[in-house]
Amino acid sequence: MQKLIFTNEVARELSGLIAAANPHGVYVLADSNTVMLVWPYLAADCPALSDARLITVPAGDINKNLDSLSHIWSELQKLGANRHSMLINVGGGMITDIGGFAASTFKRGMRFINVPTTLLGAVDASVGGKTGINFGGLKNEIGAFREAEAVVISTAMFSSLPDSEMYSGYAEMIKHGLLDGEEALTALLAYNPCVHDFNCMLELLESSVGVKRRVVAEDPTEKGLRKSLNLGHTAGHAFESLAMEKGAPVPHGYAVAWGIVVELVLSHMHKGFSTALLRKIAGYVRDHYGVPSITCDDYPRLLELMHHDKKNLDDRINFTMLEAPGVVAIDSIAGEEDIKVALDIFRDLMSM
Amino acid sequence: MQKLIFTNEVARELSGLIAAANPHGVYVLADSNTVMLVWPYLAADCPALSDARLITVPAGDINKNLDSLSHIWSELQKLGANRHSMLINVGGGMITDIGGFAASTFKRGMRFINVPTTLLGAVDASVGGKTGINFGGLKNEIGAFREAEAVVISTAMFSSLPDSEMYSGYAEMIKHGLLDGEEALTALLAYNPCVHDFNCMLELLESSVGVKRRVVAEDPTEKGLRKSLNLGHTAGHAFESLAMEKGAPVPHGYAVAWGIVVELVLSHMHKGFSTALLRKIAGYVRDHYGVPSITCDDYPRLLELMHHDKKNLDDRINFTMLEAPGVVAIDSIAGEEDIKVALDIFRDLMSM
Numbered sequence: 080m081q082k083l084i085f086t087n088e089v090a091r092e093l094s095g096l097i098a099a100a101n102p103h104g105v106y107v108l109a110d111s112n113t114v115m116l117v118w119p120y121l122a123a124d125c126p127a128l129s130d131a132r133l134i135t136v137p138a139g140d141i142n143k144n145l146d147s148l149s150h151i152w153s154e155l156q157k158l159g160a161n162r163h164s165m166l167i168n169v170g171g172g173m174i175t176d177i178g179g180f181a182a183s184t185f186k187r188g189m190r191f192i193n194v195p196t197t198l199l200g201a202v203d204a205s206v207g208g209k210t211g212i213n214f215g216g217l218k219n220e221i222g223a224f225r226e227a228e229a230v231v232i233s234t235a236m237f238s239s240l241p242d243s244e245m246y247s248g249y250a251e252m253i254k255h256g257l258l259d260g261e262e263a264l265t266a267l268l269a270y271n272p273c274v275h276d277f278n279c280m281l282e283l284l285e286s287s288v289g290v291k292r293r294v295v296a297e298d299p300t301e302k303g304l305r306k307s308l309n310l311g312h313t314a315g316h317a318f319e320s321l322a323m324e325k326g327a328p329v330p331h332g333y334a335v336a337w338g339i340v341v342e343l344v345l346s347h348m349h350k351g352f353s354t355a356l357l358r359k360i361a362g363y364v365r366d367h368y369g370v371p372s373i374t375c376d377d378y379p380r381l382l383e384l385m386h387h388d389k390k391n392l393d394d395r396i397n398f399t400m401l402e403a404p405g406v407v408a409i410d411s412i413a414g415e416e417d418i419k420v421a422l423d424i425f426r427d428l429m430s431m
Numbered sequence: 432m433q434k435l436i437f438t439n440e441v442a443r444e445l446s447g448l449i450a451a452a453n454p455h456g457v458y459v460l461a462d463s464n465t466v467m468l469v470w471p472y473l474a475a476d477c478p479a480l481s482d483a484r485l486i487t488v489p490a491g492d493i494n495k496n497l498d499s500l501s502h503i504w505s506e507l508q509k510l511g512a513n514r515h516s517m518l519i520n521v522g523g524g525m526i527t528d529i530g531g532f533a534a535s536t537f538k539r540g541m542r543f544i545n546v547p548t549t550l551l552g553a554v555d556a557s558v559g560g561k562t563g564i565n566f567g568g569l570k571n572e573i574g575a576f577r578e579a580e581a582v583v584i585s586t587a588m589f590s591s592l593p594d595s596e597m598y599s600g601y602a603e604m605i606k607h608g609l610l611d612g613e614e615a616l617t618a619l620l621a622y623n624p625c626v627h628d629f630n631c632m633l634e635l636l637e638s639s640v641g642v643k644r645r646v647v648a649e650d651p652t653e654k655g656l657r658k659s660l661n662l663g664h665t666a667g668h669a670f671e672s673l674a675m676e677k678g679a680p681v682p683h684g685y686a687v688a689w690g691i692v693v694e695l696v697l698s699h700m701h702k703g704f705s706t707a708l709l710r711k712i713a714g715y716v717r718d719h720y721g722v723p724s725i726t727c728d729d730y731p732r733l734l735e736l737m738h739h740d741k742k743n744l745d746d747r748i749n750f751t752m753l754e755a756p757g758v759v760a761i762d763s764i765a766g767e768e769d770i771k772v773a774l775d776i777f778r779d780l781m782s783m
Contacts, residue, residue: 145501156567184536187563187574211539215508222539223575 082229083205083292085285087277089194089233090124093167096192096229097127102165105131106155108178110138113170113196116239121169121194131167132158136177143173143212145221151181155189162186165228171197172204175227176219179210183225193227196236198248198272199332201284202255205230206291232288234280245272246367247332252283253360254310254339255290260405261356263290268363306409310399311339317384318371324380329371336368340428344421345413346400353403361428370429378419385418434581435557435644437637439629441546441585442476445519448544448581449479454517457483458507460530462490465522465548468591473521473546483519484510488529495525495565497573503533507541514538517580523549524556527579528571531562535577545579548588550600550624551684554607554639557582559647584640586632597624598719599684604635605712606662606691607642612757613708615642620715658761662751663691669736670723676732681723688720692780696773697765698752705755713780722781730771737770 086092097105105128109118114135122128134154136147155166168178168191175193182191195201211222237245249272256264263286270279291308298304315331315338322329340361346352373381385396396418400411413421438444449457457480461470466487474480486506488499507518520530520543527545534543547553563574589597601624608616615638622631643660650656667683667690674681692713698704725733737748748770752763765773 145497149497152573153567156569156572180536184532184563184573184575186572187561187576209539211536215505217508220508220538221504221536223536224539 081208081226083288084229084231085233085281085288086231087233087235087281089231089236090121092231093121093125093192093194094127096231097165100165100190100228102190103161103163104159105165105167106134106158106160107131107167107169108134108136108151108174108181109169110136110142110171110174112138113174117169117196117236128167134158136174138170138173140173140213140218143177145212145214148177148181148212151177152185155181155185160185160189162189164189166191167194168192168227169194169196171195171200175200175204176210176222177212179208179225179227180212180222183210183223188225190228193230194236195230195232197240198237198245198284199251200248201232201236202248202251202287202291205232206288207295232281232284234275234277234284237280238275238277242273243330243333246336247330248272250311250332250336250339250368252287253363254308254335255287257310257339257343257360257401257404258294258307258407259286259290261403263287264356264360264404268359271367303409304407307399307407309409310401310407311335311342313385313396313398314338314341314381317381318373320384321373321377321381322371325372327372333368334371336364337371337425337429340364341421341425342398342400344424344428345398345411345417346402346408348417348421349411349413350400350402350408352401356404358428361425365429370426373422373426375419375423378422381422382415382418433560433578435640436581436583437585437633437640438583439585439587439633441583441588442473444583445473445477445544445546446479448583449517452517452542452580454542455513455515456511457517457519458486458510458512459483459519459521460486460488460503460526460533461521462488462494462523462526464490465526469521469548469588480519486510488526490522490525492525492565492570495529497564497566499529500533500564503529504537507533507537512537512541514541516541518543519546520544520579521546521548523547523552527552527556528562528574529564531560531577531579532564532574535562535575540577542580545582546588547582547584549592550589550597550636551603552600553584553588553636554600554603554643557584558640558643584633584636586627586629586636589632590627590629594625595682595685598688599682600624602663602684602688602691602720604639605715606660606687607639609662609691609695609712609753609756610646610659610759611638611642613755615639616708616712616756620711623719655761656759659751659759661761662753662759663687663694665737665748665750666690666693666733669733670725672736673725673729673733674723677724679724685720686723688716689723689777689781692716693773693777694750694752696776696780697750697763697769698754698760700769700773701763701765702752702754702760704753708756710780713777717781722778725774725778727771727775730774733774734767734770 208226214220256267315335319334560578566572667687671686
C-alpha cells in the first residue's frame with residue numbers, strides 16, 4: 080500500500096523516505112516550470128537530494144507524450160539508473176502520470192515517489208495508481224496501473240499557483256465533500272482556497288483525498304462505487320468540450336464546478352436533493368467560478384456531447400446523482416427533456 | 432494464474448479460450464515470418480479468428496524496439512481495440528515479449544494470449560511474465576511483468592524450424608532437466624529434437640516448462656532459487672559475446688550448451704558432480720552443437736566477459752553449480768585459476 084503523507088515539511092519527509100528506501104541512486108523528474116519554481120528550494124532543504132540527478136521535460140499536457148517518455152527512459156539509462164533506483168516526480172498531474180509510467184516500465188519497474196505541485200494533482204492524480212501518456216490524439220491511451228511508493232502532499236507547494244489553478248483543483252474537493260457528507264461540504268464552502276492558509280488547506284485536503292482513497296479501495300476495478308467519482312463530470316465534460324469548440328477553453332475544474340451544479344439540479348428533480356443546499360452550492364460556484372457563456376441554443380450540442388461521453392444508445396443519459404451529501408445514487412438515468420429543464424434551472428441559479 | 436496449455440490442436444484450444452474470454456474484438460500480432468508460415472493455417476482452422484484483425488511487425492530481435500511498439504499501439508487504436516479486447520501473439524520470443532508489453536500498456540492493459548512458434552520461445556519466454564523491448568542499445572531495457580491470459584504450446588508449430596533453432600531451444604530444456612533430476616535428464620539425452628516426433632516432444636516440453644514454472648513460483652522476485660535458471664549462462668554469455676566480437680556469432684542456445692558443460696566441470700571440481708554424467712552430457716553437446724572455436728589465448732577475454740556479466744568486484748565469479756542433477760548450489764564461487772582449469776578440461780572433453 081502506498082504511503083500518503085500530508086505535511087508542510089516536504090524536505091524532511093522526503094529525506095526520511097529516501098533514507099528508509101535506501102535506493103541505488105535518486106533521480107528527480109521535473110517540468111520546465113517546477114524545475115525553476117520548486118526544485119531549487121527542495122534541493123536546498125533536502126540533503127538526501129544533494130546527489131540526485133535531474134531530468135526535465137517541457138511543461139503542459141500536450142507534452143505528456145511518447146517523445147517525453149522516451150526522453151525520460153534515455154536519461155535514466157544514461158545517468159545509470161537501475162531497478163533499485165528511485166524516481167521522484169515533482170510536478171502536476173502531467174509529471175506524476177508520465178513519471179509514474181516511465182518508472183513502472185524502466186528495467187521492468189523501479190520505485191517512484193510523487194510530490195504533487197498543483198492542487199488538482201494532489202487531490203486527483205495521487206490516488207488510484209493510474210499512470211500513462213497521451214497517444215494518437217487520445218488522452219491516457221497508453222499506461223499502467225502502478226501506485227507510487229509514497230505521495231508527499233504539501234499545501235506550501237501551491238503558494239505560487241495562479242488563483243484559477245487553485246479553484247480548478249478545489250472543484251474536485253467540493254465533489255469529494257458532496258460524496259462524503261454535509262459536515263465535510265460545509266467546511267469546504269466556508270473556505271476560499273486562494274487565501275493560502277497552509278494548515279487549514281492541508282486538513283481539508285487530507286480529508287478530501289481520504290474520500291477518493293476509500294472509494295477506490297472499495298471498488299478498484301471501476302465496476303460500481305467508483306462511478307460516484309464521476310459526479311459533475313458528465314455535464315462538466317460537455318461544458319469543457321463546448322468551450323473548446325468555441326475557441327474559448329476553460330480550466331477543467333471550472334467546467335466540473337458548473338457540471339456539479341447541473342447534476343445537483345437533476346438530483347433535486349429525481350432524488351429530492353435539498354433546494355437550500357443546492358442554492359448554497361450554486362452561490363459558491365457563481366461567486367468563485369463565474370458562469371459559462373451558454374444560451375439555450377447550445378443545448379442540442381451539450382446533449383450530444385453528454386451522449387458521446389457516456390456512449391449511451393437511446394435518449395437517456397447516465398449520471399451519478401445524490402439524495403443528500405454522502406447519499407449517492409450511481410447509474411441514475413435522465414432523459415433529454417429533464418436535462419434541458421435542469422440546464423434552464425442551472426442558468427437561473429447562476430443568474431444568467 | 433495464467434493457463435499453460437500443451438496441445439497439438441492449437442486452433443481448437445484457441446477457439447475455446449476466445450469463446451470463454453468473450454472479448455470485444457480479437458487482434459493478432461505476427462511477424463513477417465509467422466504471418467506467412469503460421470497465420471494462414473491458424474486462421475483457416477480456427478473460426479474464432481475469422482474476424483480477427485491482423486497486425487504485423489518485421490521479424491528479428493533488432494525490431495523488438497520502440498518503433499515496432501509504437502506501430503502496434505497505433506494499429507490497435509486505429510482498428511478500434513479497447514480494454515476488453517484480446518491480443519493473440521503468434522511468434523517467437525520477440526513477438527511474445529513486445530506483444531505482451533503492448534497489450535499490458537494499451538489503455539492501461541488488455542488481455543493477451545501467447546502462441547509461441549519457436550522452441551526457445553515455448554520453453555523460455557512463456558513463463559515468468561517478462562514482457563518488453565530493447566532500448567538504447569540494451570536488451571529488455573523497457574518492459575513490465577505481466578502474465579498472458581494463456582500460453583498455447585504446440586510442437587507442431589516447430590516443424591518448419593531449421594535444426595539450429597531446434598537445438599538452440601533444446602539447450603534450455605537440457606538445463607531444466609539438469610535442475611530437475613536424473614530421470615528428466617536421461618529422457619532428454621535420449622532424444623534428438625530434430626526428429627520432430629510431435630508427441631514425444633510435447634511431453635518433454637511440458638515437463639521442462641513445469642521446472643521453470645515451479646522455480647519462478649517459488650521465487651518470483653529473483654532473490655534466490657530463481658538464480659538456478661542461470662545454470663550454463665555465465666560461461667554461455669561469455670562464449671556468445673566472444674563469438675560476436677570475432678564476427679562469427681553463434682545461436683544463444685549453442686553458447687548455453689557449451690556454458691553448461693564448462694559449469695558442470697566446475698561443479699565436478701567444487702561440488703563433486705559425477706564424472707560419468709559429465710562425460711555423457713559433454714558427448715551429447717559435442718555431437719549436436721559442435722565445439723566453439725577457442726584457444727587458451729581466448730581465456731583472458733572470456734574471464735573479463737564473465738566478470739562483466741556478474742559485475743563482481745574481485746577475481747571471483749558467481750556460478751550456479753550442481754552436486755548432482757536436481758541438487759542445486761546457487762551463489763557458488765570460483766576463482767580465475769579454477770575457471771582456466773575448467774576451460775582446459777572443457778576443451779579436452781570436447782576433443783579439441
